[in-house]
Amino acid sequence: MSESLRLVMAQLDMRVGDVAGNARQVIDAAVRARDELQADLIVFPELSFTGYPPEDLLHRQDFINTVGQAIAEVRDAVSGITLVVGFPHAEGGRLYNSAAVFQDDAVFGIYHKHHLANVSVFDDKRYFESGNQALVFSVKGLRFGVSICEDLWHPGPYDWAVEEGAQAVININASPFHSGKAAEREQVIRDRQKGVPLPVVYVNLVGGQDEVVYDGVSCVYDASGELVVRAPAFDEGLFPVDFRVDGARLVPLPGEVSDLPGDDALIYQALVRGTRDYVNKNGFPSVVLGLSGGIDSAMAAAIAVDALGAERVHAVMLPSRYTSQESLEDAAECAQLLGISYESVSIEAAFEGALGELRPLFGQQPEDVTEENLQSRCRGLMLMALSNKLGHMLLTTGNKSEYAVGYATLYGDMCGGFAPLKDVYKTLLYRLARLRNRAGEVIPERIITKAPTAELRPDQKDEDSLPPYPVLDDILARYVDDDSSIDAIVACGHEHAVVCQVVGLLHRSEYKRRQSAPGVKITRKAFGRERRYPITSGYQPWK
Numbered sequence: 001m002s003e004s005l006r007l008v009m010a011q012l013d014m015r016v017g018d019v020a021g022n023a024r025q026v027i028d029a030a031v032r033a034r035d036e037l038q039a040d041l042i043v044f045p046e047l048s049f050t051g052y053p054p055e056d057l058l059h060r061q062d063f064i065n066t067v068g069q070a071i072a073e074v075r076d077a078v079s080g081i082t083l084v085v086g087f088p089h090a091e092g093g094r095l096y097n098s099a100a101v102f103q104d105d106a107v108f109g110i111y112h113k114h115h116l117a118n119v120s121v122f123d124d125k126r127y128f129e130s131g132n133q134a135l136v137f138s139v140k141g142l143r144f145g146v147s148i149c150e151d152l153w154h155p156g157p158y159d160w161a162v163e164e165g166a167q168a169v170i171n172i173n174a175s176p177f178h179s180g181k182a183a184e185r186e187q188v189i190r191d192r193q194k195g196v197p198l199p200v201v202y203v204n205l206v207g208g209q210d211e212v213v214y215d216g217v218s219c220v221y222d223a224s225g226e227l228v229v230r231a232p233a234f235d236e237g238l239f240p241v242d243f244r245v246d247g248a249r250l251v252p253l254p255g256e257v258s259d260l261p262g263d264d265a266l267i268y269q270a271l272v273r274g275t276r277d278y279v280n281k282n283g284f285p286s287v288v289l290g291l292s293g294g295i296d297s298a299m300a301a302a303i304a305v306d307a308l309g310a311e312r313v314h315a316v317m318l319p320s321r322y323t324s325q326e327s328l329e330d331a332a333e334c335a336q337l338l339g340i341s342y343e344s345v346s347i348e349a350a351f352e353g354a355l356g357e358l359r360p361l362f363g364q365q366p367e368d369v370t371e372e373n374l375q376s377r378c379r380g381l382m383l384m385a386l387s388n389k390l391g392h393m394l395l396t397t398g399n400k401s402e403y404a405v406g407y408a409t410l411y412g413d414m415c416g417g418f419a420p421l422k423d424v425y426k427t428l429l430y431r432l433a434r435l436r437n438r439a440g441e442v443i444p445e446r447i448i449t450k451a452p453t454a455e456l457r458p459d460q461k462d463e464d465s466l467p468p469y470p471v472l473d474d475i476l477a478r479y480v481d482d483d484s485s486i487d488a489i490v491a492c493g494h495e496h497a498v499v500c501q502v503v504g505l506l507h508r509s510e511y512k513r514r515q516s517a518p519g520v521k522i523t524r525k526a527f528g529r530e531r532r533y534p535i536t537s538g539y540q541p542w543k
């Protein structure tokens with residue numbers, strides 16, 4: 001038995017579906033860990049070969065076969081270091097979410113995930129069978145148990161590894177970010193250590209995948225629950241951990257502990273990383289967005305600039321008869337502060353033309369929201385034309401408060417391929433604007449202080465149609481994120497009529513959300529696959 005060992009945590013962005021690219025990443029990282037970091041063992045995240053979640057790609061036998069070939073290639077290509085890799089493993093007509101241990105060009109053993117994650121954004125049970133056996137392997141005579149992500153969140157696999165003589169437990173993860181997640185993970189690790197305390201090595205993915213973004217923050221806790229190594233949030237890298245032997249115990253030595261910024265700063269980083277990866281992984285050279293002089297489009301632009309660089313972001317002001325001088329000035333100043341291109345395309349002619357054609361059909365009907373939405377749709381028309389012609393992807397700028405109550409126009413301001421702010425309540429958006437400005441002003445002060453308006457009719461303000469945002473967001477956070485009842489929310493001090501108004505708007509606008517672009521999940525319950533409500537529903541608790 002050796003006196004020491006070096007493990008490397010491979011905190012990498014494994015791309016969903018890119019099996020060959022992921023296999024190359026595994027080989028490159030293992031060779032670097034062996035040759036440059038003199039590591040004995042390297043650990044990769046959950047489903048390293050496929051990325052996570054591969055969704056129904058897992059139903060394809062040809063995809064599973066491709067993974068099998070890539071595994072054989074990696075196994076044969078790397079020697080002189082032990083690898084722990086995640087992959088979908090087919091055996092006896094069943095599919096498992098597995099981790100393989102490669103040693104000396106051979107597979108030492110395969111562990112199958114026991115606790116299949118099947119809540120929130122996870123669908124493990126749609127694809128995988130559950131395993132029920134521990135896997136403990138030795139490197140230089142030192143014994144490590146293997147577990148996969150959700151396995152650590154419940155009793156079972158950790159204790160099995162203890163019973164099989166493990167001196168430390170490795171947990172490979174695809175654990176998405178949401179606000180407060182790092183503290184939840186820490187608690188989970190400490191809970192597991194309450195029985196027989198062993199060091200825990202927690203290795204996580206990093207990077208955006210459609211609506212989720214993995215934050216990394218891979219870490220090592222010693223047996224007494226002390227954090228000894230922590231990788232940074234949202235950055236790839238190989239992070240070494242040294243162990244020494246103390247009698248029968250394996251002790252991780254204190255190493256680099258990266259600072260974790262505050263919650264709002266982490267959220268902002270998540271929005272930037274999620275937007276960057278969506279745009280880049282889908283092959284877009286650039287993005288375009290309507291810049292109105294309001295906070296939503298200003299913040300969407302700031303995130304896009306931080307994600308992609310100013311030269312890849314294109315802003316367009318689309319004025320109408322209702323656009324104020326203030327909005328024109330604020331949008332132009334914001335574009336200038338961000339250093340992005342800024343064009344103006346009037347929607348007046350398109351709006352007038354459409355109205356002229358429609359008037360005979362509208363007859364004597366009075367003006368209403370139809371004319372407002374038509375303006376919004378003229379903007380969508382122009383912006384999508386720019387996307388088609390110039391190849392920019394259109395960013396749509398709605399926030400979580402708006403998506404919640406349907407305060408957005410279908411095929412109007414909802415046009416677009418990606419919605420960076422989809423999971424950001426409006427009140428949080430203001431905080432993020434202040435936070436972003438502390439690193440250099442990009443959002444003009446007046447954009448932060450003025451009353452939000454859609455400018456689709458004279459003197460329109462959001463508060464004409466909705467409760468003030470602090471009230472709206474508090475009700476929504478309780479009803480959407482916490483699943484509280486109307487009565488419970490009223491008991492917290494909100495007016496019954498206001499709660500019913502908000503809940504009614506929320507349920508009635510499910511059809512809009514179902515047609516909306518994906519966005520970055522940053523809360524415990526984002527709209528989309530995490531909150532699946534029927535569109536057609538007789539459940540009407542607000543009535």
Ligand SMILES: Nc1ncnc2c1ncn2[C@@H]1O[C@H](COP(=O)(O)OP(=O)(O)OC[C@H]2O[C@@H]([n+]3cccc(C(=O)O)c3)[C@H](O)[C@@H]2O)[C@@H](O)[C@H]1O
Nearest residue numbers: 369372373376377406407408409410412413454465511535
């Ligand atoms: N259950 C259902 N399933 C499928 N479709 C359904 C539906 N219920 C209505 N619909 C359809 O949806 C239509 C209503 O939705 P929609 O056309 O979006 O129109 P609507 O929701 O009536 O109006 C848009 C709202 O967004 C607000 N807003 C706020 C901020 C910015 C902007 C902007 O545009 O810049 C807009 C605007 O003030 C207005 O309150 C109906 O006419 C009907 O065609």
Ligand SMILES: Nc1ncnc2c1ncn2[C@@H]1O[C@H](COP(=O)(O)OP(=O)(O)OP(=O)(O)O)[C@@H](O)[C@H]1O
Nearest residue numbers: 290291292294295296297317318397413452453454
């Ligand atoms: N005059 C405009 N020029 C360009 N884009 C516009 C204009 N008006 C609206 N839009 C687009 O439609 C979106 C929705 O408008 P909305 O009023 O909800 O947002 P906002 O103006 O950015 O922020 P706020 O709601 O705080 O006023 C805008 O974010 C913007 O992308």
Ligand SMILES: NC(=O)CC[C@H](N)C(=O)O
Nearest residue numbers: 117149150153174175176
């Ligand atoms: N991939 C998983 O099993 C993830 C589930 C786990 N509870 C997490 O979010 O960290």
